Amino acid sequence: MHVDLYERIWMWGAAGIIAVFLGITAVATVSQGRMPPSHVETIDPAAVFTDSRFADRGVATLANGDVLVTLIALTYAFQPGEFRVPAGRRVTFRMTSVDVVHGFQIVGTNGNTMVVPGYVSEFSTVFETPGEYLIVCNEYCGTGHHGMYATMIVEEAP
Ligand code: CUA
Numbered sequence: 001m002h003v004d005l006y007e008r009i010w011m012w013g014a015a016g017i018i019a020v021f022l023g024i025t026a027v028a029t030v031s032q033g034r035m036p037p038s039h040v041e042t043i044d045p046a047a048v049f050t051d052s053r054f055a056d057r058g059v060a061t062l063a064n065g066d067v068l069v070t071l072i073a074l075t076y077a078f079q080p081g082e083f084r085v086p087a088g089r090r091v092t093f094r095m096t097s098v099d100v101v102h103g104f105q106i107v108g109t110n111g112n113t114m115v116v117p118g119y120v121s122e123f124s125t126v127f128e129t130p131g132e133y134l135i136v137c138n139e140y141c142g143t144g145h146h147g148m149y150a151t152m153i154v155e156e157a158p
Helices: 005-032 045-050
Strands: 056-062 067-074 077-079 083-084 090-097 102-108 114-116 120-128 131-136 147-153
Touching: 045 090, 045 131, 056 083, 056 090, 067 083, 067 114, 090 114, 114 120
Parallel strands: 067 090, 083 147
Antiparallel strands: 056 067, 067 077, 090 120, 102 114, 102 131, 131 147
C-alpha cells in the first residue's frame, strides 16, 4: 500500500506522541503509585455500614494536625451532610458509595472525585480560604441527583 511521505510523517508523529504519553503514565504509576482517586481500595458495598474503615464518619484530627474526613455517599445524600475543617491544613477525604456511582465535587476548589460502589475514593488537598463551600454530586445518580449535596465549612485555623 502506498502512503504519501507527509502522511507517513504525521502517522509516525502521532504514534510517537501516544507512546510518550503511555510512557509517562507507566512511569508515574510504577514509580510514584499514581492512580485515579476513585480506586484506592476495594470494599464490599453491601457491608459499608459495618466496615471499620467507615465506622467513624466525620472529621478526625490526626496526630500531626492533618485532618481526615470520612464520608459515605448514598442516594441522595452524603453522610455527614455538613462538616467543618481548618484552613491551611492538609485535609484527606476518604469515601465510598453504598449504592450507585456518585460524584464528590467541592465547588470552587480542586477537590473532586468519582465515588464508585465497591471502591474507596481518597484525595488530599488544602483549603486556604475560610468560608462555606458547597459539595455537589456531579455524576447523574437518579431522580434525586440534583438535590444531592453537602456543606463544608472551612474555619480559620486556631
Ligand atoms: Cu449522587 Cu448524583
